[in-house]
Amino acid sequence: xxxxxxxxxxxxxxxxxxxxxxxxxxxxxxxxxxxxxxxxxxxxxxxxxxxxxxxxxxxxxxxxxxxxxxxxxxxxxxxxxxxxxxxxxxxxxxxxxxxxxxxxxxxxxxxxxxxxxxxxxxxxxxxxxxxxxxxxxxxxxxxxxxxxxxxxxxxxxxxxxxxxxxxxxxxxxxxxxxxxxxxxxxxxxxxxxxxxxxxxxxxxxxxxxxxxxxxxxxxxxxxxxxxxxxxxxxxxxxxxxxxxxxxxxxxxxxxxxxxxxxxxxxxxxxxxxxxxxxxxxxxxxxxxx
Numbered sequence: 001x002x003x004x005x006x007x008x009x010x011x012x013x014x015x016x017x018x019x020x021x022x023x024x025x026x027x028x029x030x031x032x033x034x035x036x037x038x039x040x041x042x043x044x045x046x047x048x049x050x051x052x053x054x055x056x057x058x059x060x061x062x063x064x065x066x067x068x069x070x071x072x073x074x075x076x077x078x079x080x081x082x083x084x085x086x087x088x089x090x091x092x093x094x095x096x097x098x099x100x101x102x103x104x105x106x107x108x109x110x111x112x113x114x115x116x117x118x119x120x121x122x123x124x125x126x127x128x129x130x131x132x133x134x135x136x137x138x139x140x141x142x143x144x145x146x147x148x149x150x151x152x153x154x155x156x157x158x159x160x161x162x163x164x165x166x167x168x169x170x171x172x173x174x175x176x177x178x179x180x181x182x183x184x185x186x187x188x189x190x191x192x193x194x195x196x197x198x199x200x201x202x203x204x205x206x207x208x209x210x211x212x213x214x215x216x217x218x219x220x221x222x223x224x225x226x227x228x229x230x231x232x233x234x235x236x237x238x239x240x241x242x243x244x245x246x247x248x249x250x251x252x253x254x255x256x257x258x259x260x261x262x263x264x265x266x267x268x269x270x271x272x273x274x275x276x277x278x279x280x281x282x283x284x285x286x287x288x289x
Contacts, residue, residue, distance in 0.1 A: 046086065046087050046091065049082065049085065049086045050086065050091070050132075050135050050136050051136055052082065053079060053082055053083075053086065053132050053135070053136070054132040054133055054135065054136035054137075056075055056078055056079050056082070056132075057079060057125075057128050057129045057131075057132035057133070058129055058132075058133075059075055060072060060075040060076060060079065060107070060125050060128065060129070061122075061125045061126060061128070061129040063075060063125075064121050064122050064124075064125040065122060067118065069111070072111060072121070072125075073111060076104065076107050076108055076111065079104060079128070080104055080108070083100070083101065083104065091135060092135065092190045092191070093189075093190075093193070093194065095189055095194045095197075096189050096190035096191070099131065099185070099186040099189035099190060100128075100131050100132075100135070100186060100190065102186070103124065103127045103128045103131050103186045104128060106124045106127065106128075107121070107124045107125055107128055109124075110123075110124040110125075123179075123182075123183060126183055127182070127183050127184075127185075127186050127187075128186075129142075130142055130143045130183065130184055130186070130187040131186040131187045131190060133187065134186075134187035134188075134190040134191055135190055138191060141187060141191065142187075143184040143187035143188060144236055144237070146180060146183070146184045146236075147232075147236040147238070149180055150177065150180055150181060150184075150232055150236075151229075151232065153173070153176050153177035153180055154177065154225060154228055154229055154232060156173050156176070156177075157170070157173040157174060157177060157211075157225055158222070158225045158226075160173045161218055161221050161222050161225060162222065164218060167211070167212075167213070167214070167215075167216055170211040170216055170221070171211050171212055173211075174207060174208060174211040174212075177204075178204060178208070181200070181204065185197065188235060192235070196234065196235060199231055199234075200231050200232075200235055203224065203227065203228055203231055206224060207221070207224050207225070207228065210224060
């Protein structure tokens with residue numbers, strides 16, 4: 001009788017543990033569900049804010065092309081204020097946020113000196129337009145359309161190098177390439193890790209030094225242009241090596257899955273204990289004293 005009582009007690013304990021674990025699992029799943037709903041609401045709010053920023057930046061660019069300075073000032077003021085209320089968590093890196101902020105500042109500075117340089121305002125608003133679009137459209141941003149433009153710039157610099165053109169022509173070819181790159185740089189910074197941009201920056205700096213030298217080293221410059229083509233392909237995602245592996249369980253569901261598996265194990269053990277108890281009741285296993 002004592003043996004039977006102990007078996008029943010153990011079985012009840014196992015079943016109680018299974019019930020307790022299942023209750024805990026249900027609570028956690030419910031809490032995670034509420035958290036996911038909250039995160040979803042925040043994500044929707046952030047997406048809407050970024051979409052509005054993108055629309056305002058596009059409008060700003062058109063206003064700059066039309067040289068409507070009153071509207072330009074109003075737009076850049078609204079953009080500047082909106083940045084104070086947008087959460088960029090999960091949207092880009094710290095460097096990407098900094099690049100976007102610098103572009104806004106650059107537009108403000110261009111507005112002040114617009115009477116002396118209209119081109120600087122148009123370029124600054126173009127950079128902001130592309131940067132905002134890069135945030136709003138991470139999969140197909142507009143700045144990727146600059147690939148052919150930048151590639152043509154590289155080809156022109158390569159041709160000038162191979163033909164042994166004068167230093168003046170080399171400088172002009174490089175200047176066009178640099179201007180186009182600077183236009184897309186903030187947008188690229190938003191989507192890339194900082195080291196990718198740092199590599200292109202370093203390459204441009206070294207190439208500029210070669211083109212502006214009193215007597216350019218054409219052999220070294222030719223080598224640098226070849227290296228630049230590789231960096232440009234990397235920048236525009238023309239060479240990708242993405243793994244197809246995806247974890248079976250991701251995000252907050254991983255813990256819930258773990259608890260569910262644990263509860264299943266405990267329930268299985270409880271059922272096994274119950275079967276053993278029933279078997280002992282029917283004399284399948286001898287009692288051990």
